[in-house]
Amino acid sequence: MGAQAQSGSTPRDYLAWERRQETRHEYIRGEIFEMTGASREHNLICGNLFAMFHGQLRGRPCEVYVNDMRVKVTETGIYVYPDIVALCEPPRFEDNKVDTLLNPGLIVEVLSQSTESDDRGAKFAHYRNLPSLAHYLLVSQTECRVEHFTRQSGNRWLLTEYQAPDDSIPLTDMDCSLRLADIYERLSLSAQPTPGEVAEGTTDQPR
Template sequence: MPTQPQPRLTPQDYLTWERQQETRHEFFDGEIFAMTGASREHNLVCLNIAASLHSQLRGTPCEVYNNDMRVKVSETGMYTYPDIVAACAELRFEDAEVDTLLNPVLIIEVLSDSSERYDRGAKFAHYRNLSSLQDYLLVAQAECRVEHYRRQDLNHWLLSEYRGLDDMIELVSVNGRLLVADVYERVPVQP
């Protein structure tokens, strides 16, 4: 017996449903995608980055959030949960719930085998539509490697790659920096 096609959700239907869920789900083009769990290494890298940025951003107009702050790419309609996201000055949210950020300046994704292709490709293509976004970092969890995409102008991004524990990543968007050794503290990575 053929199954009936599932009706596509509206963004408002998604938000209403998502706000009642215990687990997180991304949304694009009327479809919902469940978020999977993360490894120990993934969690440590995220916590290390968030802790470093949090302490650096105290007393500034910037805020940093770890994996539970939803981001909407208004231009494409995608709702997603970056591993780390930061916004500065006049933070804009979708509605009074203040749980869907519209103007991030920094997004960091920690790569896993299941997400790497998406984070590098389709997801970054969506993120590039955020005019506020200045820095996008892809952080490996099994090896010492951080890729930093820095916006040069509307359609041009400069890639810098960091592989040494002594490397320092300058994040102009939040007036901060990340020492690669701090990113990988307690994480068994290959040099």
Template sequence: MSAQLQRLLTPEEYLAIERDVEAKHEFYHGEMFAMGGASREHNLITGNIGASLHSQLLQRPCEAYQNDMRVKVSASGLYTYPDVVVTCEKPRFEDEHFDTLLNPQAIIEVLSETTEKYDRGKKFEHYRQIESLREYALVAQDRAHVELFSRGNDGVWSLSEATGIEASIAFPTVGCELALADVYAKVSWAS
């Protein structure tokens, strides 16, 4: 019995398919990967972060997107959907559909058991190739904890953390601060 070879998609074919379906898919090296649904906590946290950033950026020339703004890592060819994306630069898009952002300055991912290894590892490797990206945050779902990786002018990434519901963490590149009490509003953890 011989294995049948699967034809790889071009980025253009992927985008045409993706724009015509309800489910979201990442795309890498000719293959589409379905993205799973998110938990209640994940949705609350993502919404809370989006709301906080929206209010802080409302009077500034910045844009924040939640869940559905596709980001392309041009250097590696990865297309993905971060939980929250911010740019204070003039947004650059891949094409006239304005649904694939090329120049995020901050990306925030809410961790889950199934995505944490990828978000910390391979995905962050891809994200580090985005020239405009200066801040990458990982937000825990199971406790009040945010890790913020920031790229300095020398290209070196550094880590700062905020732990506990009373803490906050600053995103200097986009001029915002997230209070963990706001990030985790209405989220409860089992004791």
């Protein structure tokens, strides 16, 4: 999320206006925020992730999008642009423009200094209202570290951290996995020792 562009807009007004813009904007609680540019590290990580998903999901009824697929959380009314979105079921869109996805199965956010607090807190609180969402990944761009939240029964979320280059993140329901060394290809980052299950949270975690 970047600088605030407008406030007091309705969702309908935002969507009509946004579709005429050359740059991307998110809509949260009646306010419109312009999306800012990304770093080299951010772009490399997103490119690596897209390549990994594309290679493993190719030929199957799955889709993966990078940066430009708008997602609506119907229950809370926000419109956002996650860094990576993937799903392995027929996509559902808000209307026949097919530019606003309603049922992501996986969302990845690459953390930055300006977005990390929101990605961990308020935005994840919105994402948890997506019934289709099974995986939420937070990827550091300053160290070798990925946090993987998986939906559990009772709408609880289990957090597992991965910090070693040889670690692989299993996405069993999508029949694919993500190796950290491949996520961070062409980046020189510090590595941490071993992964482990860190915490099991309720719908109020993390804050």
